[in-house]
Amino acid sequence: MPEAPEARQPVTAQPVVTPIRVVIGLCLFAPFVAMLWVGSYAKVDPAFIGIPFFYWYQMLWVLVSTALTMTAYQLWQRDQRARRATSASASAATKDGGASA
Template sequence: MIIALCLVAPFVAMLWVGSYAKTDPTFIGIPFFYWYQMLWVPISTALTMLAYQLWKRDQRARKGANGGAVK
């Protein structure tokens, strides 16, 4: 469930355009509309990495619980 949330969050944030379709506040002269989207690039990367690490940990736990056989 946490893995799915990590992967879905960036899509929801980017598809909900009404939440960031404005110019203020600006950041170093860049309107909010643009810097908000640019901010999601590293956030999406971090969430994807977290989801992958959680998935790997889950796979190792399943492998250990099943005596080496992954179902």
């Protein structure tokens, strides 16, 4: 009776929630919290060059949101490169291990 072919061991996946992904989530979540908490900025004072706080605070968050989104994107790219490198080295190790056995 022929034996069944040896099943390959699956490459162990990295955890889905990593510290870098938590930072990415916080970078993307912070502007929502800041803008949805209207009570924190629904006031006139302190004015900045004659512009009430309500308006300049929101305009400031446009710039802050841009910076946070750009940071999150760069962190995501770094995370994806690291995951690809790890999976490529793991698959190469699996292939080498299978060939020498």
